[in-house]
Amino acid sequence: MSQQRAFLSRVSSSSLGLFRESRNWARRERGEVEEEEEIDGGGRDGALEVPGEEEEEGGRWERMPPELIGEIVQRVEAGGERWPLRKDVVSCACLCRRWREVTRGIVRPPLETGKITFPSSLKEPGPADIPIQCFIKRNKKNSTFYLYLGLTQTFMDKGKFLLAARRFRHGARTEYIISLDVDGLSQGSNAYVGKLRSNFLGTNFRIYDSQPPHSGAKASSSRASRRFASKQISPQVPAGNFEVGQVSYKFNLLKSRGPRRMHCTLECPVGNSEEDSPKPKAHSGGVPLVLRNKAPRWHEHLQCWCLNFHGRVTVASVKNFQLVATADASQPPGVGDEETVLLQFGKFGDDLFTMDYRQPLSAFQAFAICLTSFGTKFACE
Template sequence: MLQPGPRDTALQCLIKRNKKNSMFYLYLAASPSFTEKGKFLLAARRQRHGAHTEYTISLDPNDLSQGSNAYVGKLSSDFLGTKFTIYDSQPPHNGAKHSSSRAGRRFTSKQISPQVPAGNFEIGEVSYKFNLLKSRGPRRMVSSLRSPILDEPEAEPKLTKSKSVVAGQTILRNKAPRWHEHLQCWCLNFHGRVTVASVKNFQLVATMDPSQPGGKGDGETVLLQFGKVGDDAFTMDYRQPLSAFQAFAICLTSFGTKLACE
């Protein structure tokens, strides 16, 4: 699993979508330009399993099988596409257990590291709230993540496990947009990192949860933002405590229609 991002500044990334083969590619931005891909980080493939959708996430864009050494984790949705579970191939902390769910039991014995066998460990959830008024408006989303607590920020994503063994709980909620009377639309300040209006665009902030280790947030600092910059291009900017894998998985949940949520 990738290390958490830096504490004080966000890492700027770019997601490219290929609708023909249901693939998504994550790159670390080489420049502020939305056209330069930069360094490849992760790839994901969307597949239907009955009434459910699953995204397999890998370090190798040409090998997305769960039996691969490049397998990082997966994202699984309910049939409405409004609730998602994130699985990591490696335990996020000491004492973590394999998922007991049917979806989580589909893993192999191949290893990503020589110490820990690959599996599916549930590390978080993302849910979209129902829009009871059924009027066109911004989505409401909540994410709950279990992740190690780090004392030192990372300058860039690393393909190593954290040395921390303490599991922290982070609750993220989307930052509420404001209605712009002149433009007649809901608006958020993405500081130039988003150029196309879309219901997929969001910013997530951490809420205060004193009952959990590291469960603190000011409700204002944006820890993850995602937005459209082209037909199949999206920016993804994230910071600690999120890793590139966690941020990518959360952003993948934004694709697709959310029944009764928008």
């Protein structure tokens, strides 16, 4: 209820008028007032009453006409271009089931809008034209990594928290648990969304999603793949560990000069069209997406390898990379070409890294790929 109260206190005055109309309508439906009776906004200073905690979910908000709910949500959606104002859109979906259905029908996916709104947006592809700009904070003390959505074009904002990951050692292997909650970094947590597992040398990684990438997908047969209560992303499907990608680093046995060389194979989500349902679909049965790191050029004056990060990376590091699609006509449609950067990652401060991604990658997949870059790889450098 506190989230509802916070939302109602932020609703614009024009939307309050619509709320008053709806309350009058609901009262007339219950026979509490006559059709002609005029009712004011109610409450002190005309503020709209907030349903008490004793009211059921199917209360006054549930009984509002869907057309009126849609009008309110559209106004809130139009006024919340970026976070933190976008909290109002989420609050609309939290009022009750009917509001949630209407809100999800109005709010378009990141592929169309470039906006991250709900937790499910983290597993939907980003926009095709302009990448979504994020950044990662690293805490070396507890081997934890935090993904934030950039709120401005500078490196000064605090950002909107999206995902967290923690690195664990299992013998000679490394595993990263990815979660929606900084306090739920375990596979048994409701906030668990996936994981990353390395080989003995730390040169090959497998990406696991807590949800199936397509219908008919089978969970990993490993002992750690038992089902968990991961309900935040999509409660309609079972949770488990489904392999959705691999990342490998090429051996550099001759110790030749140059950055690390990466190769990624992914199953990517497919964006929704206007006629589709708001739920994300998945790339099923087709050719997986193949990415490789963009080759840098040697700068004679600086005597180093260079890539153009367009001001988003300011510190030279072996971890910096840009990924492009391989030149293959069988690739999924809309991936771009060998010059279109689909994911770039690089350092801009102490334990601070940028992460910019676009279609067909999702925030979850981009974050998992970037996590593979952390850690020393003696066989590759």
